[in-house]
Amino acid sequence: xxxxxxxxxxxxxxxxxxxxxxxxxxxxxxxxxxxxxxxxxxxxxxxxxxxxxxxxxxxxxxxxxxxxxxxxxxxxxxxxxxxxxxxxxxxxxxxxxxxxxxxxxxxxxxxxxxxxxxxxxxxxxxxxxxxxxxxxxxxxxxxxxxxxxxxxxxxxxxxxxxxxxxxxxxxxxxxxxxxxxxxxxxxxxxxxxxxxxxxxxxxxxxxxxxxxxxxxxxxxxxxxxxxxxxxxxxxxxxxxxxxxxxxxxxxxxxxxxxxxxxxxxxxxxxxxxxxxxxxxxxxxxxxxxxxxxxxxxxxxxxxxxxxxxxxxxxxxxxxxxxxxxxxxxxxxxxxxxxxxxxxxxxxxxxxxxxxxxxxxxxxxxxxxxxxxxxxxxxxxxxxxxxxxxxxxxxxxxxxxxxxxxxxxxxxxxxxxxxxxxxxxxxxxxxxxxxxxxxxxxxxxxxxxxxxxxxxxxxxxxx
Numbered sequence: 001x002x003x004x005x006x007x008x009x010x011x012x013x014x015x016x017x018x019x020x021x022x023x024x025x026x027x028x029x030x031x032x033x034x035x036x037x038x039x040x041x042x043x044x045x046x047x048x049x050x051x052x053x054x055x056x057x058x059x060x061x062x063x064x065x066x067x068x069x070x071x072x073x074x075x076x077x078x079x080x081x082x083x084x085x086x087x088x089x090x091x092x093x094x095x096x097x098x099x100x101x102x103x104x105x106x107x108x109x110x111x112x113x114x115x116x117x118x119x120x121x122x123x124x125x126x127x128x129x130x131x132x133x134x135x136x137x138x139x140x141x142x143x144x145x146x147x148x149x150x151x152x153x154x155x156x157x158x159x160x161x162x163x164x165x166x167x168x169x170x171x172x173x174x175x176x177x178x179x180x181x182x183x184x185x186x187x188x189x190x191x192x193x194x195x196x197x198x199x200x201x202x203x204x205x206x207x208x209x210x211x212x213x214x215x216x217x218x219x220x221x222x223x224x225x226x227x228x229x230x231x232x233x234x235x236x237x238x239x240x241x242x243x244x245x246x247x248x249x250x251x252x253x254x255x256x257x258x259x260x261x262x263x264x265x266x267x268x269x270x271x272x273x274x275x276x277x278x279x280x281x282x283x284x285x286x287x288x289x290x291x292x293x294x295x296x297x298x299x300x301x302x303x304x305x306x307x308x309x310x311x312x313x314x315x316x317x318x319x320x321x322x323x324x325x326x327x328x329x330x331x332x333x334x335x336x337x338x339x340x341x342x343x344x345x346x347x348x349x350x351x352x353x354x355x356x357x358x359x360x361x362x363x364x365x366x367x368x369x370x371x372x373x374x375x376x377x378x379x380x381x382x383x384x385x386x387x388x389x390x391x392x393x394x395x396x397x398x399x400x401x402x403x404x405x406x407x408x409x410x411x412x413x414x415x416x417x418x419x420x421x422x423x424x425x426x427x428x429x430x431x432x433x434x435x436x437x438x439x440x441x442x443x444x445x446x447x448x449x450x451x452x453x454x455x456x457x458x459x460x461x462x
Contacts, residue, residue: 004052030075080423084297093351105334116346148287169194179231180212210241235266239389245281384458419453
């Protein structure tokens with residue numbers, strides 16, 4: 001064994017304690033440090049060290065070279081994208097994930113699979129899905145959407161008497177995928193799956209909404225020869241609008257289509273009694289995407305996909321090798337996603353669900369919703385800003401009241417990035433900003449601090 005490696009092994013408890021101290025310092029500073037540090041000149045890449053220097057030296061180099069430049073994305077005022085943090089229990093679970101270093105895809109080493117299936121059952125219950133849905137962990141919403149649409153592609157083949165997994169996507173002929181306001185990952189998934197970005201057909205939405213018009217969808221399906229795929233939204237990115245999932249599912253009485261629902265973070269509405277109606281009908285979906293490193297507040301990367309047709313899922317992703325577990329009626333996880341190996345992602349989710357239960361995670365969801373409402377109310381009362389949509393759940397979509405150009409909004413974002421981070425968007429043709437509340441640490445004090453920073457900066461850049 002390399003001498004330095006052997007020394008690190010002998011000192012492992014001491015090195016883990018040093019790592020814990022560094023982690024503690026980073027977490028303690030989250031509330032005070034710049035949310036997005038000012039960009040400095042690009043670092044010139046260092047050469048790979050020729051000789052071992054040990055973990056202690058690597059910790060020091062990281063603390064000097066990279067840690068100060070990282071964003072406080074785990075903190076309470078990082079409101080860009082839809083970004084959670086890591087609850088204490090999730091952090092513990094993630095650390096132990098690395099400690100045990102499991103590849104949980106095979107029954108040949110089955111405990112990881114059993115733990116994942118238990119966690120999937122908890123999540124299914126959390127989101128109001130029935131046991132007709134099976135689920136698997138994947139890396140994020142994009143992979144979850146891709147997996148769901150891969151199953152949909154095989155379903156199309158089943159209806160047409162072909163198998164895309166065997167014969168290729170060309171065997172399907174032209175495919176139409178209908179959606180009102182699809183996330184960008186849907187087009188990306190269609191490209192990866194060989195169905196093509198051009199197969200995505202935009203269906204009119206309700207006036208002033210991002211929710212699909214069910215009557216327009218009915219007409220579009222009537223104009224679609226043969227079976228189709230419908231991508232519904234349970235929480236759009238810009239305004240957290242929800243399609244009427246029950247109305248869409250009812251259209252299957254007249255049309256043949258696979259219903260995939262992108263509920264990346266909107267599924268968490270099911271935890272709040274006041275907002276659960278938004279996700280009503282989610283169980284009617286043939287496949288569902290939920291992103292866990294958003295509102296479940298587990299570390300990246302973690303998401304889950306659910307489907308009613310695990311048999312088709314296994315037909316797409318099955319892998320034949322003597323060292324892999326069986327396919328069978330209850331296939332090993334290796335047969336259910338594009339990955340032959342993945343870390344035990346389920347452990348961080350298992351920890352936070354086991355530690356805080358339904359009630360604890362409901363409190364996070366409801367507190368974030370209350371923060372979003374308060375943030376929207378402050379901006380709505382300020383003549384410098386204009387809300388572009390009602391605050392339906394946890395996202396505030398807003399812009400400058402006067403001359404809302406992309407350049408002025410970029411200047412506003414830059415002026416406040418020490419205090420709050422928001423992301424740019426375009427809504428109904430208007431350049432805008434989004435503030436998404438999904439972090440377990442965020443409180444009303446953070447709302448006031450973030451809103452004040454924006455209001456002050458807006459006056460300064462007027």
